[in-house]
Amino acid sequence: MKKAILTIDDIPSNNTKAIVDYLNEKEICAVMFAQGDRLEKMPENAIYALQNGMIIGNHSYSHPQFSSLTLEEGREEIEKCEEQLNRIYQMAGVVRKYRPFRFPYGDKGGKNKDALHEFLKQKGFDKLDDSQIPYSWWKESGLDKDIDTLWTFDFAEYNIRRGNDFTVEDVFKRINDSNPVSGAAILADGGYHFILLHAHDETEELVPEYYKLFIEYLLEHGVTFEKPSFR
Numbered sequence: 001m002k003k004a005i006l007t008i009d010d011i012p013s014n015n016t017k018a019i020v021d022y023l024n025e026k027e028i029c030a031v032m033f034a035q036g037d038r039l040e041k042m043p044e045n046a047i048y049a050l051q052n053g054m055i056i057g058n059h060s061y062s063h064p065q066f067s068s069l070t071l072e073e074g075r076e077e078i079e080k081c082e083e084q085l086n087r088i089y090q091m092a093g094v095v096r097k098y099r100p101f102r103f104p105y106g107d108k109g110g111k112n113k114d115a116l117h118e119f120l121k122q123k124g125f126d127k128l129d130d131s132q133i134p135y136s137w138w139k140e141s142g143l144d145k146d147i148d149t150l151w152t153f154d155f156a157e158y159n160i161r162r163g164n165d166f167t168v169e170d171v172f173k174r175i176n177d178s179n180p181v182s183g184a185a186i187l188a189d190g191g192y193h194f195i196l197l198h199a200h201d202e203t204e205e206l207v208p209e210y211y212k213l214f215i216e217y218l219l220e221h222g223v224t225f226e227k228p229s230f231r
């Protein structure tokens with residue numbers, strides 16, 4: 001068995017709606033992490049995602065590196081995104097049951113890490129259930145204790161950019177890598193993954209419907225997508 005939870009960062013984007021339609025077709029429920037400043041400017045696609053069964057979590061307001069912020073600035077980034085999330089859940093007419101959080105770039109705040117965690121706890125953020133993740137490094141790094149949502153596999157498709165050598169083939173190399181430098185092998189039996197994908201219009205421009213290519217491949221190779229649960 002190869003199980004996974006799909007997480008999608010940096011919504012809303014123009015391609016968010018098409019991604020949601022595709023996921024619904026495949027009966028996959030994803031946790032989508034939204035940026036507050038984007039929600040403020042273009043809430044429609046995030047509202048569409050909520051009304052079509054996706055869970056939206058907090059990915060800060062302006063996507064900074066948290067280790068370069070003061071504690072106060074870090075808290076503000078989280079709070080300002082919360083305001084936007086509460087607003088779009090209300091506009092969508094969907095009850096907000098869960099509050100997952102993901103740090104931009106997985107940067108947990110450097111010297112402010114513990115204080116930011118205390119803040120997430122106080123604010124009632126929810127931890128994506130990682131009890132089935134079997135990798136020893138997950139626990140050894142303390143990730144089983146953290147409330148924020150890191151990942152165990154990253155497509156790294158955001159590197160597909162004009163002027164950059166990284167291509168779709170490189171994404172497939174990552175998918176087929178049985179001994180990756182970071183994270184764990186996505187196609188290994190007995191795996192349980194939090195998969196990281198991004199909703200980027202820049203990627204869409206160069207590789208239309210890139211998300212279909214990757215997700216379809218995983219489905220064909222026996223990965224089943226679980227419904228996210230929280231603890």
Ligand SMILES: [Zn+2]
Nearest residue numbers: 009010104105
């Ligand atoms: Zn991001």
